[in-house]
Amino acid sequence: MSEPTQKYSITMPRDIAEAARARSGHSGLSAYVASAVARQIERDNLNELIAVAEAEHGPVTDEEVQVLRERLQAARQAQRTSRGTGSHAA
Template sequence: MSGGTKKFSVTIPEHLAEIVQERIGKGSFSAYVSEALLRQVERDNLRELIEAAESQHGPVDRAEVEAKRSLLRADPGVRDESGSAA
């Protein structure tokens, strides 16, 4: 991350704080939380992009998505119906 930092006071469930502390040990709790927040912002941005695309082109066909996922998971030599490599 670039730029300065800003201090916030947040309240989180005690059990969650304990889980995080166990994972990071003596590491930086703030850095761990910052990375989690960054991932959430990225997810939010992706959701907004999907919503914009769906409003312009209509909803995504889940069957098509699953078909493409299958192609991505397949062996590199596997070809789709058009003859293109996966």
């Protein structure tokens, strides 16, 4: 069962509304906008968490970010490789 909904009136620039309507597909504009707002709330929550962490531990350096990006990329590559190996071994 989905969450209860309520009707709201919002104002946005026409070009943005038309682009959203064009991209919303079968789910409709309301679902498209709700999804976009949910993603923005997730980003806002993450930014708040980062601010708290940086206040406690100091800012993350560019070097630390790069190391983590490289680890993530390596993990994704390993995952793709293991999927490819598993699908051909029959």
